Every structure is written in structure tokens, then in C-alpha cells.
Amino acid sequence: MTKMTLGSYPHMLGFEQLEQLLERTAKSGNEGYPPFNIEQTSDASYRITLAVAGFSEDTLSITVEDRQLVIRGRARDDSHERVFLHRGIAARQFQRSFVLAEGVEVGEAVMENGLLHVDLTLHKPETVVQTIQIRKG
Template identity: 75%
Template sequence: MTKMALGTHPFLLGFEQLERLVERTAKTGNDGYPPYNIEQTSATSYRITLAVAGFAESDLAITVEDNSLVIRGRQRDDSEGRIYLHRGIAARQFQRSFVLADGVDVGEAVMENGLLHVDLTRSVPDRVVQTINIRKG
């Protein structure tokens, strides 16, 4: 018996891109840094919170690219002239991507106490009932 791919199931018409989306999501390259939370703040809104301690607003960039929310961070290296006996706080860059469904819009971003909050809203489409006339052939 051959296993049928999800996007090719006969009842899922028009979902061929679903497998490509799942593969793209798996390949986002997120390595766990920085840590983040995703919370549902209402029936149609979400908040992504990233722990970005040490980053200034000017060190961060938030873009929407090809239905993905991409958050990048790049700190300036200010270690010139300093002698560290221990350096446990790394000044490293990151890129974290989140795939967005159709109808999900990125709202505002707020920096607060070392946390970056990005608000998302999902528009609810109008429910449409369409009657199809049958003609004689």
C-alpha cells in the first residue's frame, strides 16, 4: 500500500502547497536563539515575544518576506579596548522566522524590559454560501 502525501489527498483540493509550506517551515534555520514565546491574546490575535536583552531598537529589524515574519538582530561589537576575564554574554547576531498564514497581519512591535513584543492579527473572512446552478447538457 502506498502512503498518500497530505497535499495530494483527493478531498484536499487546492492544498498542494501545504507540503512545501511544512518543508519551508522546517528549514527556517532557527537554532533556539533567542528564546521566544507565542501567546494567543484573543480569538483573532497573537503575540510573539523574543528575549533580546542587550539589543537596542536600532539593532533589530522586523520584516515580512514571502509570508514569513523575519526578525533579525545584530549587535555592534563594542569590546575594543576592553579586557574580559570572562565573557558569558555573547554579542551575537540572530535571525528568527515565523511562517504566516494568509490573512495574518503584523501589527506593532514594542520593546520592553529586554523583551521584544510583536503583535499579529488574523482577519476573519466573511462566510459566503454560493449556490451553483445546474444546467442541462
């Protein structure tokens, strides 16, 4: 079976970058940790919420890299200071990536009760109608 690409569709011009984003997202290695929600908070805004119990603001980083929102957490190794009889709260390092559409901007990030909230806003471009003149050759 041959792999269909966006280049296989002759009416879709200039979408090669979108195809690369889709492939990169599929390979990003996002596991199930940490769990997250994505909610639509208005017609043009969204909120991503990650459950980051055990992390603090200084052990988390949020960056936008090539139209990808990347949230990383690095766990502190405090196991030498404490003796655990049972350790069921995961606090391992993680990286979560979210592909951002054109016009999506990352707003503020807030930590609240073990949850990291990241707000996104979608700025829809204005519709532009352009008339192309035809000249005689």
C-alpha cells in the same frame, strides 16, 4: 517508507502552497536563540516576545516575506572597545521565522526591558456560501 504529501489526498485541492510553507519552516534553521514566547492575548490576537538583551531597535529588523514573519538581529562588534573577563551574555546574530496563516496581520513591535514584543491580529474571513447552477450540456 514513502513520504506522504498533501497531494496524496484527493479531497484536498490547492494546498500545495501550504505544503511548501511547512517544508520551508522545517528547514528555516531556527535554533534555540533567542528564546521566545507566543501568547494568545484574545480570541483574535497573539503576541510573540523575544528575549533580545544586548540588542537595540537599530540592530533589529522585522519583515514579512511571503507569509513569514522574519525577525533578524545583528550584533555590534564592540569587543575591541571592551575587555571581558567572562562573556556569558549572548549577543550573536540571529534570524527567527514564523509562518503566518492566511489573514494574520503583523501589528506594532515594542522594545521593553530587553524584550521585543510583536503583536499579531487574526482577521477571520466571512463564511461565503456559493450556489453553483447546473446547466444542461
